[in-house]
Amino acid sequence: MRRLTSRETARYGAHQWSHTGKAGGSSCLVRLILARTPEQQRMAKKLAAHAMHARHDSREITAPARRRSPASIDYWRDRVAAENPELPADEVNRRAYHRHREHMTRLSLSASIARQKKAAWKREAKEAAMKELRKELEKKASVDAA
Incomplete structure (x- = not known):
């Protein structure tokens, strides 16, 4: 360079x-x-x-970022090992596995709640639009009847 x-x-x-x-x-x-x-x-x-x-190979370029991502078991292994340096490797792996599953389950729950809220919002918006349409039709019918 x-x-x-x-x-x-x-x-x-x-x-x-x-x-x-x-x-x-x-x-x-x-x-x-x-x-x-x-x-x-x-x-x-x-x-x-x-x-x-x-x-360069794309996998090599992004490997450090993937390793530091909470989606990676290595991330949780490093966290558990740092929090409990006296633990043996098999216990670190076991705890890391459960921390990883906890994280993923929390994400799934959050996504489920978000989908539920979005569906409720859409339903309410649709009902409001239908109510508005009914009002317009009733108004038009009353004008036509008069």
Whole structure:
């Protein structure tokens, strides 16, 4: 990695790092510049993402984040081990398993409650709309009858 030269900075309007590499056997310079318009920024970010995924396995890139996620048993193993350093490994694993299941069950319960609330909200909105429609129809019928 190297710093862009002052000429490159003036040309591209940014102070960014560049990466030299080989493409098709010939030397090339990939410049990730700070783009000037939102469209150019999107394109530069897409370019950087494609370049990263072309060079690395996505699973390797995201492994540290997955390990630190509460969805991972390793996360709970680390937490239990930190809270109780004197526990043997099999007890840490057992407790981590139950902490993990507790977390997932709590998420399921929260999702279920949210779905129930959403259904009630939709039902109430539908009933309110039907009530409003009935009022309009009754009003129209009374006007037609008169």
